[in-house]
Amino acid sequence: MADFDLTTFASALADGSVKVIDLTFTLSPDFPVIVLPPEFGQASPLRIEQISRYDAAGPAWYWNNITLSEHTGTHFDAPIHWFTGKDLPNNAVDTLPVRDLIAPACVIDCSAQAAADPDFLLGIADVEAWEERHGRIPERNWVLLRTDWSKRQGRDYANLGEGGPHTPGPDSAVMRWLVEERGIIGFGTETIGTDAGQAAHLDPPYPAHHFLHGGGRYGLQCLRDLDLLPPTGAIIIATPLKIVNGSGSPVRVLALVGAN
Ligand SMILES: O=C(O)C(=O)c1ccccc1S
Numbered sequence: 001m002a003d004f005d006l007t008t009f010a011s012a013l014a015d016g017s018v019k020v021i022d023l024t025f026t027l028s029p030d031f032p033v034i035v036l037p038p039e040f041g042q043a044s045p046l047r048i049e050q051i052s053r054y055d056a057a058g059p060a061w062y063w064n065n066i067t068l069s070e071h072t073g074t075h076f077d078a079p080i081h082w083f084t085g086k087d088l089p090n091n092a093v094d095t096l097p098v099r100d101l102i103a104p105a106c107v108i109d110c111s112a113q114a115a116a117d118p119d120f121l122l123g124i125a126d127v128e129a130w131e132e133r134h135g136r137i138p139e140r141n142w143v144l145l146r147t148d149w150s151k152r153q154g155r156d157y158a159n160l161g162e163g164g165p166h167t168p169g170p171d172s173a174v175m176r177w178l179v180e181e182r183g184i185i186g187f188g189t190e191t192i193g194t195d196a197g198q199a200a201h202l203d204p205p206y207p208a209h210h211f212l213h214g215g216g217r218y219g220l221q222c223l224r225d226l227d228l229l230p231p232t233g234a235i236i237i238a239t240p241l242k243i244v245n246g247s248g249s250p251v252r253v254l255a256l257v258g259a260n
């Protein structure tokens with residue numbers, strides 16, 4: 001391995017020639033969480049309980065207790081989250097190799113397709129068309145599905161309708177292909193879930209979870225503003241909380257992008 005000097009990178013951060021873009025939604029009690037069929041357990045939205053705010057309960061300090069799911073807001077999914085990844089080594093947020101938490105990203109823009117059809121499914125042909133323009137997806141890259149869904153507000157974001165949520169995502173074949181043929185580090189979406197809203201009806205159900213986590217790979221969901229990223233060249237920093245045996249965690253996702 002060649003020597004590598006980080007001082008140039010540090011200077012580029014300091015002078016702004018490397019931009020830092022925040023891809024994270026503000027965590028708030030009214031941010032929507034995944035809605036599963038009613039017979040299943042549900043994720044909790046954020047709950048904030050003030051302990052003190054420079055008052056009798058704490059004269060010089062302000063702090064809160066918070067309650068939420070590992071899968072609330074912009075968050076990270078670890079392989080242990082799904083049955084296909086349950087027996088893999090180092091499959092929880094506290095045991096995964098930290099080398100995986102900083103990686104380059106390929107951004108596939110399907111915003112037009114998602115605007116035309118909320119149940120749009122990304123397929124292999126869509127990714128191959130992207131590769132025709134931008135080159136083969138390198139190993140150990142994030143693939144981020146840009147749908148501009150994060151620009152939607154309130155009910156339009158969760159988009160609950162007949163049969164539950166109607167939001168775009170990947171089909172089964174492309175998820176298997178991205179993990180097995182392209183060796184991606186993970187898959188990220190702007191929607192509530194790495195899977196499409198109607199993914200319970202795909203084969204296998206929830207194919208993003210099935211193949212990502214079965215392949216020891218990761219998910220990012222509820223990302224925002226992927227339109228700010230170039231198709232290639234961004235570096236993603238996504239470091240989940242180190243929760244013991246954690247299936248995932250709310251996460252601050254940052255993208256490093258060269259200023260142009
Ligand atoms: O991982 C999640 O937050 C998520 O989207 C999910 C969680 C549990 C079951 C299905 C899904 S689709």
Ligand SMILES: [Mn+2]
Nearest residue numbers: 071076077248
């Ligand atoms: Mn999740």
